[in-house]
Amino acid sequence: MRVIRYDGRGFGLSDRDVADISFATFEHDLATVVDALHLRNYALLGVSQAAAIAIAHATRYPERVSKIILHGGFALGRNKRSPKEAQTANAWIAILRQAWEDDNSALLRVFSSVWLPGASAEQIKWYANLLRISTSLENAVMNRHASDDIDVVDLLPKIRAPTLVLHCRRDNVAPFDEGRRIAASIPNARFVSLDSENHIPLAGEPAWPKFLEAMESFLSNA
16 A cells, blocks of 8 residues: 655645645645646545545545545634634634744643643643644644635535544544534545544554554455
8 A cells, every 4th residue: 555645835844935825725735746646546534624625625536536534624614613613713823823932832732732632741742842843833823724714514415435534522623523514414424433532542542543443444445
């Protein structure tokens, strides 16, 4: 099996000097990677905000996408869910602006702990530091705005590829109901709930082997 991954726009090894980070550019970047590698038939894995990108790509290129795995995804970003969620989105951006330049920021560790509440203090500190070194503050803010404005609800019934949807039951980042919405709206999608409070299961917790087994089984079946 060939596995291909790429760093998102403005993050990691991707170009940091970017003028636009938006859902449209997320879609464009995925299509560009696929075309550059001359891929004609492939499965997609979309985690968190990338789930919506995978959904949009699959509806645009149904003849190419063979299978889809979505974990911790959401069809509606925070700004689209409710006024209360929109307030939360603004609060997270305010925390990022306040804490980004501080190597030892407790606020940034609070932000990180929402993603991985079951992690150790050392893991939380590592994740907070990783956020800071992986991109710039302005890129991080643009990314949050783009994610919070996601709305792919109308695309869900249009997906034709076999789809596996996984979601942690007590996820604080993407509500469990968002995972269920995705699975219920995609024709014949399979939904797997994971007993975890983390956005992505951590190695060592019971949900981790179930997470891996579900994906391996789905990909191996014709």
